[in-house]
Amino acid sequence: MAATFDTPKDALADNGRAQQAAKQAATRTIFTRWLMLSPAMLVIIICGLMPLLIILAYSLMKPGDYAGVVWGMPVPDAWINLFFEQDMFSDAMAPNYAYYIIFARSILMALFTTVLALGIGFPTAYFIATRSPKLRNLMLFLITIPFWTNLLIRTYSIIMVLQDQGMLNKILMQLGIIDQPLQLMYTNISVSYGLSYAYLPYMVLPLYASMEKLDFRLIEAGYDLYATRFQVLRRLIIPLVKPGIVAGSILVFIPAIGDYVITTQLGGGTTMMFGSLISQQFLTARNWPQGSALSLALMLLVMIALFIYAKKAARQAQS
Amino acid sequence: MVAGATAIEARNVIKTFGTGSEAFHALDNVSVTIRQNEFFTLLGPSGCGKTTLLRMIAGFELPTAGDILLDGQPVAHLPPFKRQVNTVFQSYALFPHLTVAQNIAFGLEMLGRPKSEIESQVTKMLKLVQMEPMRNRKTNQISGGQQQRVALARALAPHPKVLLLDEPLSALDLKLRKGMQIELKRLQMETGITFIFVTHDQEEALTMSDRIAVMSKGKILQVGSPTEIYEHPSDRFVAHFIGETNFINAEIVSRDGDGGLLRLSSGAEIHHPKIGAAGSNNDISLVVRPERIELAQLDDSCQFAGTVKNIVYFGTDTTFHLDVENAGEMTVRMQNRWGHQAVLQIGDQVGLKVEPDALQVLRD
Numbered sequence: 168m169a170a171t172f173d174t175p176k177d178a179l180a181d182n183g184r185a186q187q188a189a190k191q192a193a194t195r196t197i198f199t200r201w202l203m204l205s206p207a208m209l210v211i212i213i214c215g216l217m218p219l220l221i222i223l224a225y226s227l228m229k230p231g232d233y234a235g236v237v238w239g240m241p242v243p244d245a246w247i248n249l250f251f252e253q254d255m256f257s258d259a260m261a262p263n264y265a266y267y268i269i270f271a272r273s274i275l276m277a278l279f280t281t282v283l284a285l286g287i288g289f290p291t292a293y294f295i296a297t298r299s300p301k302l303r304n305l306m307l308f309l310i311t312i313p314f315w316t317n318l319l320i321r322t323y324s325i326i327m328v329l330q331d332q333g334m335l336n337k338i339l340m341q342l343g344i345i346d347q348p349l350q351l352m353y354t355n356i357s358v359s360y361g362l363s364y365a366y367l368p369y370m371v372l373p374l375y376a377s378m379e380k381l382d383f384r385l386i387e388a389g390y391d392l393y394a395t396r397f398q399v400l401r402r403l404i405i406p407l408v409k410p411g412i413v414a415g416s417i418l419v420f421i422p423a424i425g426d427y428v429i430t431t432q433l434g435g436g437t438t439m440m441f442g443s444l445i446s447q448q449f450l451t452a453r454n455w456p457q458g459s460a461l462s463l464a465l466m467l468l469v470m471i472a473l474f475i476y477a478k479k480a481a482r483q484a485q486s
Numbered sequence: 487m488v489a490g491a492t493a494i495e496a497r498n499v500i501k502t503f504g505t506g507s508e509a510f511h512a513l514d515n516v517s518v519t520i521r522q523n524e525f526f527t528l529l530g531p532s533g534c535g536k537t538t539l540l541r542m543i544a545g546f547e548l549p550t551a552g553d554i555l556l557d558g559q560p561v562a563h564l565p566p567f568k569r570q571v572n573t574v575f576q577s578y579a580l581f582p583h584l585t586v587a588q589n590i591a592f593g594l595e596m597l598g599r600p601k602s603e604i605e606s607q608v609t610k611m612l613k614l615v616q617m618e619p620m621r622n623r624k625t626n627q628i629s630g631g632q633q634q635r636v637a638l639a640r641a642l643a644p645h646p647k648v649l650l651l652d653e654p655l656s657a658l659d660l661k662l663r664k665g666m667q668i669e670l671k672r673l674q675m676e677t678g679i680t681f682i683f684v685t686h687d688q689e690e691a692l693t694m695s696d697r698i699a700v701m702s703k704g705k706i707l708q709v710g711s712p713t714e715i716y717e718h719p720s721d722r723f724v725a726h727f728i729g730e731t732n733f734i735n736a737e738i739v740s741r742d743g744d745g746g747l748l749r750l751s752s753g754a755e756i757h758h759p760k761i762g763a764a765g766s767n768n769d770i771s772l773v774v775r776p777e778r779i780e781l782a783q784l785d786d787s788c789q790f791a792g793t794v795k796n797i798v799y800f801g802t803d804t805t806f807h808l809d810v811e812n813a814g815e816m817t818v819r820m821q822n823r824w825g826h827q828a829v830l831q832i833g834d835q836v837g838l839k840v841e842p843d844a845l846q847v848l849r850d
Binding site: 271382384385387388389390392393394395398402403405407 | 566569577583593596597
């Protein structure tokens with residue numbers, strides 16, 4: 168190669184300048200990235216992280232006499248109260264069974280809701296995914312229609328259907344199937360019915376997304392290799408759409424476990440859930456630290472469950 | 487197993503998609519018999535119905551009319567999982583959530599075979615397709631050629647009576663495809679399973695098959711060995727579809743027995759030993775393959791006279807495109823053993839010689 172540099176010194180200087188320019192460009196890129204992210208970051212910090220920190224602080228304070236908290240040294244009272252309660256007379260600590268029952272009921276109700284939504288959503292999503300593209304869009308549109316109506320109004324509509332003099336009871340009595348109205352409202356039935364109905368789209372949409380990508384030639388291959396319909400479902404379809412099942416279940420389970428509107432409207436006072444317990448602590452019992460601790464406990468519960476699942480999934484992906 | 491016994495028989499199979507004026511006849515009264523332990527190829531252009539026939543044998547399509555017999559038993563209305571027939575799909579359709587070994591084991595598991603048998607059969611199949619080191623890989627961690635081998639092993643593992651192959655080589659590059667052609671033939675001979683192979687690639691069909699069925703527009707036009715199909719095409723479409731062909735018009739001057747004297751379009755007369763029933767009004771069509779024509783000095787022993795229009799050099803041989811008097815364009819191919827390409831030049835006048843046995847009479 169011909170000598171292109173006048174002197175080695177010039178070459179070094181050139182090299183140095185180039186490096187500096189590259190560095191500047193990299194800095195600019197990073198700066199631009201943060202600039203573009205900043206609106207979202209601001210929203211998350213102001214509306215998400217800060218309230219969370221406030222709730223954490225509340226949970227470590229003593230309750231004020233008329234709601235609010237008394238600021239002072241952090242005390243773990245509210246957290247201990249999640250698990251143990253002080254006996255009114257002897258001051259001895261006893262397990263807080265009332266809370267345990269509410270926790271358990273909420274978890275069971277959320278699980279049941281998820282299973283019900285999966286049971287209804289899976290065939291629905293499969294049906295939609297196997298239609299022609301034009302029909303699919305229409306059906307997805309229909310699935311999302313309930314989103315446009317206020318949740319409270321939808322919940323009241325459910326009451327109209329389920330109450331003693333409601334539509335369902337009237338129809339059943341007209342048909343002569345029953346002669347006394349069935350007690351449907353303010354039961355576990357009405358709550359799980361309302362929850363599954365409200366969160367069903369969250370199950371159908373991710374399920375549909377993964378079923379749409381499903382290669383139906385694989386199902387043909389399954390039949391060709393002597394798999395019956397049930398075996399094709401169990402050995403091929405379910406494993407292949409598992410990401411959708413998991414996403415849908417998470418999206419239904421999490422809001423269902425902390426739900427307030429539906430559980431209070433349809434469950435009344437007889438079936439207290441996590442959500443109504445929290446609201447009761449803030450509004451009725453005026454024990455803000457307790458309500459804060461309950462809220463955070465619910466969040467931790469969900470996070471731990473998700474973390475365990477993520478670990479398990481990662482281990483499975485490795486093997 | 488009796489050699490030559492029937493494995494699959496299609497009886498007057500009709501398949502119509504759609505109804506009324508939009509009806510499309512994918513299969514138009516197809517009857518064919520496929521023997522046991524045979525490498526049988528369904529050959530034809532896309533849309534000829536070959537894949538529909540294959541899918542019908544597999545059980546993915548119901549015939550509109552007619553029946554499919556497997557080992558003499560009617561199976562047309564059985565679901566795919568009740569037929570001892572397996573398919574190698576064009577897309578391979580390997581299960582992405584399973585390993586190579588699990589894919590191969592799938593069919594055996596569905597049949598409820600004992601674990602030890604599945605284990606040994608999977609190992610045997612992996613050996614057969616030389617994929618042993620890959621047994622625990624996921625199917626997206628292996629190459630296209632390897633996926634092809636796994637798809638084969640998976641379909642062969644339950645030892646079906648018939649293996650269906652739906653253009654399995656079309657996704658492979660040329661070199662891999664050539665290798666797999668030989669491999670497939672070896673597998674067929676080693677396993678003794680009847681192979682039904684679907685392709686639109688005539689060369690693939692000729693190199694691998696015991697017998698070929700040439701299909702067009704939902705009909706089977708000719709069934710025969712590769713030699714029969716190539717040397718003695720009975721139909722204009724078959725002659726045209728397989729290899730390069732020259733068509734010559736002729737009229738029958740006189741018949742004697744099966745043969746007769748023909749006057750070719752150039753005016754030359756030639757005695758042909760086998761005319762058969764062709765040529766109702768004495769006009770017949772003949773086909774001759776490019777390599778069966780000899781180029782020579784123009785004299786009275788030549789049947790045609792022509793001018794060289796183009797010379798294409800292929801390495802092993804050279805193709806001459808000629809403008810032939812009273813016969814239009816003709817193609818002649820010669821092996822490059824003698825160095826014609828150096829002797830002949832574009833614009834040269836040459837004579838064309840054809841032996842009677844190189845001329846095949848078409849039935850239409």
